[in-house]
Amino acid sequence: xxxxxxxxxxxxxxxxxxxxxxxxxxxxxxxxxxxxxxxxxxxxxxxxxxxxxxxxxxxxxxxxxxxxxxxxxxxxxxxxxxxxxxxxxxxxxxxxxxxxxxxxxxxxxxxxxxxxxxxxxxxxxxxxxxxxxxxxxxxxxxxxxxxxxxxxxxxxxxxxxxxxxxxxxxxxxxxxxxxxxxxxxxxxxxxxxxxxxxxxxxxxxxxxxxxxxxxxxxxxxxxxxxxxxxxxxxxxxxxxxxxxxxxxxxx
Amino acid sequence: xxxxxxxxxxxxxxxxxxxxxxxxxxxxxxxxxxxxxxxxxxxxxxxxxxxxxxxxxxxxxxxxxxxxxxxxxxxxxxxxxxxxxxxxxxxxxxxxxxxxxxxxxxxxxxxxxxxxxxxxxxxxxxxxxxxxxxxxxxxxxxxxxxxxxxxxxxxxxxxxxxxxxxxxxxxxxxxxxxxxxxxxxxxxxxxxxxxxxxxxxxxxxxxxxxxxxxxxxxxxxxxxxxxxxxxxxxxxxxxxxxxxxxxxxxxxxxxxxxxxxxx
Ligand SMILES: Nc1ncnc2c1ncn2[C@@H]1O[C@H](COP(=O)(O)OP(=O)(O)O)[C@@H](O)[C@H]1O
Ligand SMILES: [Mg+2]
Numbered sequence: 445x446x447x448x449x450x451x452x453x454x455x456x457x458x459x460x461x462x463x464x465x466x467x468x469x470x471x472x473x474x475x476x477x478x479x480x481x482x483x484x485x486x487x488x489x490x491x492x493x494x495x496x497x498x499x500x501x502x503x504x505x506x507x508x509x510x511x512x513x514x515x516x517x518x519x520x521x522x523x524x525x526x527x528x529x530x531x532x533x534x535x536x537x538x539x540x541x542x543x544x545x546x547x548x549x550x551x552x553x554x555x556x557x558x559x560x561x562x563x564x565x566x567x568x569x570x571x572x573x574x575x576x577x578x579x580x581x582x583x584x585x586x587x588x589x590x591x592x593x594x595x596x597x598x599x600x601x602x603x604x605x606x607x608x609x610x611x612x613x614x615x616x617x618x619x620x621x622x623x624x625x626x627x628x629x630x631x632x633x634x635x636x637x638x639x640x641x642x643x644x645x646x647x648x649x650x651x652x653x654x655x656x657x658x659x660x661x662x663x664x665x666x667x668x669x670x671x672x673x674x675x676x677x678x679x680x681x682x683x684x685x686x687x688x689x690x691x692x693x694x695x
Numbered sequence: 696x697x698x699x700x701x702x703x704x705x706x707x708x709x710x711x712x713x714x715x716x717x718x719x720x721x722x723x724x725x726x727x728x729x730x731x732x733x734x735x736x737x738x739x740x741x742x743x744x745x746x747x748x749x750x751x752x753x754x755x756x757x758x759x760x761x762x763x764x765x766x767x768x769x770x771x772x773x774x775x776x777x778x779x780x781x782x783x784x785x786x787x788x789x790x791x792x793x794x795x796x797x798x799x800x801x802x803x804x805x806x807x808x809x810x811x812x813x814x815x816x817x818x819x820x821x822x823x824x825x826x827x828x829x830x831x832x833x834x835x836x837x838x839x840x841x842x843x844x845x846x847x848x849x850x851x852x853x854x855x856x857x858x859x860x861x862x863x864x865x866x867x868x869x870x871x872x873x874x875x876x877x878x879x880x881x882x883x884x885x886x887x888x889x890x891x892x893x894x895x896x897x898x899x900x901x902x903x904x905x906x907x908x909x910x911x912x913x914x915x916x917x918x919x920x921x922x923x924x925x926x927x928x929x930x931x932x933x934x935x936x937x938x939x940x941x942x943x944x945x946x947x948x949x950x951x952x953x954x955x956x957x958x
Contacts (some may be wrong), residue, residue, distance in 0.1 A: 499823050519831065526829040537824035540815075553826050599828075 448511070449498060450475045450607060450639050456505035458491060465491050466502070467663030476634050478640040478672075480650045482685060489643045490534055492660065493609050495642075497529050498522040500644050523646070527555075530605035534643075535610050538584040544571070545580040548598045555603055570598040575624055590617040592616030597625070599633060608632065609643040623657035628654045647686060651675075659685060697813045698909060706832045716911050722833045723841050724906070724923075732842065745851070751800040759792055760784060760859030761866040768871050776869075778877040782885035784863040785856075789890035793856035794897035795942050798905065802934035806909040807838060807921050810930040814923040822914065837910045841903075844860030848902025849895040856894055889953035897945055903917025904937045 449472035465488040473479055477547060483489045494500045498514055501664050507514050517525075532596040540548050548567045557563055571577050574594040584592055593613065600608060610629065614622040630636045635678050644650055649659060650671060657674045659667040659682060667674065669680055675686060726732075767780045813836055816822050822832050860882065868875040910929045916926040 495822070497827055499826060503802070519826070522826075522830070523829040526827060529827075531824075531827040533820055533824060533827075537820040539821055539824070540819065541812075554828060554830050 448476050448495065449473055449508075450510060451641075452506075452508040454497075454508075456492070456495060456507065457503045458488070458495065458500065459503060460491070464663055466495075468505070468506075469660070469664055471556045471658060471665055471668075473639060475639055475642055476633070476637055476640060477655045478629065478653050479645045480654035480657045481660060482645070482650065482657060483643075484685075485645070487660050488663060489660055490611055493531065493611055493641070496609060497526055497531055506512075528606045530608045531599050532593070532600045532608070532610045532613055533624075534615075536584070536592040538596055538599070540584045543581050543583050544576070544587070544595050547584065548602055550595035551599060551603050567598075567601060570602045573601070573628055574598045575621065577657060590621060590636070593617070594621070596624070596630075604632075604636045605638065605640045607641070610640065610644075611632060612643055613642060614646045622646065622649060623652075625649075631654050647682060650658055712911070713786040713913075716907050719833070719837065719911050719914075720891050720903075720907055723837050724784075726834050726838050727842070731831075731838060733835065733839055736835070736839035737842045740839045741847055742847045743749070744843050744847040746800070746813060746853055747808070748801055748847075749950030751804050752797055752851050755796050755800050755860035756788075756793065756855035759796060760788060762867045763787065763792070763859075764863040765871070766875070767781055768867060772863055777871075777873045778881050779865050780873060781863065781878040781882040784867075785860050785886050786890060788856045788859040788863075789886065789894045791942070791946070793859060793894055794852050794901060795850045795938060796940040797848070797898065798901035798942075799935055801848065801902075802905050802909075803937065805844075806905045806930050806934050808915070809906070809909040810913040811923055811927045813910060814916030814926040817884030817914060817916045818919050818922055834915065837906075837914075840910060841906050841951055843900040844906040849898035850906070852894050852898030852901075853891070893949050893953060896949060900941060900945060901938050904941060905934050908934050908937060924948065 451471075451473040453469060453471045456469040457464075460584075464691075469492065471479075478487050481492070490574055494507075495502055498519075501546065502515055505515070510528075512525070514522065514525060539550065541549070541671065545567055547568055549563050552566060554562050557566075567580075568577070570631060571580070574597050576591065576594050576598060579587070579591065579595075584595070587595065593616070597610075597613060608629075613629065614625050618646065629640060630653055634641055640653075642649075642653060655672045656667050656673050657667070657669060659674070661681055667677065667679070674682060677683065741916075763784050764780055767783050769776060771777055771780055771783075803944070816825075818834075825832050825835055864875070864878065867873040870876055912926040912930045916922045918925075
């Protein structure tokens, strides 16, 4: 690779409740690419994403973002980095005391945008991107899981981040909406030159959006390559995963 | 011997909580000092705390004043000292009952709600979402609640005391026929500015105890709905004990500054 990685993870180790979740994980994320992270459910993919924005601290290992080691930073020192990263949580994590509009407007307002017209226009555009126009006044509890996730995505991209971390963006969505989310991920990559890390179970989605694919298995990156190489692999662990034969929930 | 490990664990846990609360207090005041104050959220919290507490404060104040007056009257009338009932009730309300009862009521009404709300946000990852959006949960959640509580509690205490005196007046003068003029004159004669100051100081301190204990319990909630319930219960119990214990020490300390019973 010509470029330096935007995020460089080395030998990341995390245990939760005596259980080893990450056991020396290495991964590089290069500027502008879309990397898909596959792995069994319960395998530590969400835990891994949480480390990347400093929501969890590893037991050992290193995470370097734009040349800066972030594992030792204090909460306040993490803020500049977090402003550059958009995170879509697995179940959305919408603010349940705010309606859809205020959820999506939240990051704008927190970054000092006070002109109501600008806020309204940007929120409308962001909601349109995820096919959620016209649901502005609904409360999160009254949305279906898929709708919640799309609103969360609208919130994550409203002030366009350099890096977007997607935790299962298409899980629980119907095929048509899934397809539009896949297109959106592609489009954000193209138009904003966003770097994306997408955790998914969805092989269709993976084939559609991935520049590179990583497979997380037993706390490490077991496979790293192109989607084509993944499909062509004869490794039993990979084959089981690709063909959905491991008792894995396939959405 | 069996008791020792348990006692030492409890002691350690208490120290750890005190440490964590102290850190939260430090972070909160450093945010305030840096001007990270969200005025809109603070005003909303003042409204929430102020209006939300009206019913409990009014009822607590009025009925405590009333019942205390009746008891004092039954005792004092034997000594022909009925007109002393007013100042006795007023001073007790200002110095002890008003602040403590308001504190306990606000802990149950507002503190519990705060820790349930923040705890729910914690277990549903909304706190993480805030952090991921580069918004500090202390700035966004704790600072507005702290400012609102520190402003509201002294006022609520004064309101409670005022209603206590009103309740006392009604029962003493209207029901038990203590001469109204003496009743009021004696209250005025024996209450001083220092009694009001003591009320306000205690209200302020109890407000601080409630808000920091509630926020801390909420922010560390885990394990879903059960955990939120646990945090809420812990908030009410801890706040109540903290208020009762702090009240004793405040009384002793403030008594040195504003000695009681100079009359
Ligand atoms: N806060 C937590 N407390 C206890 N265990 C956790 C916590 N978060 C994750 N885990 C455990 O870590 C493992 C990995 O979880 P996760 O990263 O969510 O998996 P997935 O790959 O499906 O996203 C699971 O066994 C899960 O039970
Ligand atoms: Mg997950």
